[in-house]
Amino acid sequence: MEQTAADLRPQAAWTGQESAPRNPNPIALLIGRVKSLPPRNLAIGGGAVAVMLVVAVLGVVLLAGGDDSEPQAQDRAPVTGSTDSTSPTGTVRAHWEAIAAGDYPSAYAQLSSDFRDDESLDDWASSMRQKSPGVNLLKVQFLRALDSDNAEVAVEVVTRNADEPECVRFDGRVRVVKENDVWRYWAGGPGDTFTRRETVPASDGRCAPLGGGR
Numbered sequence: 001m002e003q004t005a006a007d008l009r010p011q012a013a014w015t016g017q018e019s020a021p022r023n024p025n026p027i028a029l030l031i032g033r034v035k036s037l038p039p040r041n042l043a044i045g046g047g048a049v050a051v052m053l054v055v056a057v058l059g060v061v062l063l064a065g066g067d068d069s070e071p072q073a074q075d076r077a078p079v080t081g082s083t084d085s086t087s088p089t090g091t092v093r094a095h096w097e098a099i100a101a102g103d104y105p106s107a108y109a110q111l112s113s114d115f116r117d118d119e120s121l122d123d124w125a126s127s128m129r130q131k132s133p134g135v136n137l138l139k140v141q142f143l144r145a146l147d148s149d150n151a152e153v154a155v156e157v158v159t160r161n162a163d164e165p166e167c168v169r170f171d172g173r174v175r176v177v178k179e180n181d182v183w184r185y186w187a188g189g190p191g192d193t194f195t196r197r198e199t200v201p202a203s204d205g206r207c208a209p210l211g212g213g214r
Contacts, residue, residue: 088151088176091183093140096157100135104128112177112186132162134210139171149178152191158200160210167200167207 091110098107104125108116139156146152156171172194175186186192200207 086183088153088183089140089142091176092153092155092174092185093137095185096135096137096140096155099128099133100137102132110185112184112189113179114177114189115185115187133159134162135159136167136206136209138206143173151176151183155194158206158210160207166202167204167210169197169200169206170194171197 095107095110098104098110105121107128108121108124136158137156138158139154141154143152143154152173153176154171155174156169158167158169160167172192174192174194175189176183177186177189178184187194202208
């Protein structure tokens with residue numbers, strides 16, 4: 001199926017000249033106050049400010065650290081993709097892993113109803129059996145949630161059909177949709193840029209593991 005690539009346009013950078021007033025450095029203010037103390041109060045004031053400095057530094061460290069808790073799988077996934085089949089990345093991964101295993105009914109089951117309405121399981125599985133591709137899944141990475149029922153995932157995969165001497169690398173952005181609370185891969189859906197990119201020689205490390213195909 002031929003794919004159409006959508007142009008990704010980055011957001012324009014802010015070019016305003018105004019800048020927000022800088023907040024005074026609390027540590028510098030404390031040091032300044034110590035320097036302004038008369039000699040007879042310097043020892044007492046210095047000790048008190050030393051405690052305040054420690055507290056201030058700890059506060060800065062905690063603020064810089066932020067919240068490092070992991071987001072939910074459906075909001076963000078690791079570069080290699082979640083293995084949870086109920087997440088956008090997990091659904092795409094499950095689809096390709098089923099193809100690699102030759103389990104075409106399971107791979108088909110991960111596809112969206114929009115795709116399945118256009119192509120039956122028998123037709124799709126028959127086409128896949130003729131190709132019998134080996135699969136080297138290089139990347140499944142969450143990109144963004146469009147809304148609660150739509151997400152985009154980046155995919156990169158090298159495949160090798162059984163009767164072909166070389167591999168082919170595909171990559172691009174794919175759409176994943178939620179249907180009845182389950183994520184499904186909408187191959188060729190809106191915004192899909194997943195397409196053939198290049199031929200990969202058999203000697204290439206990305207192709208070599210696939211041997212001569214299934």
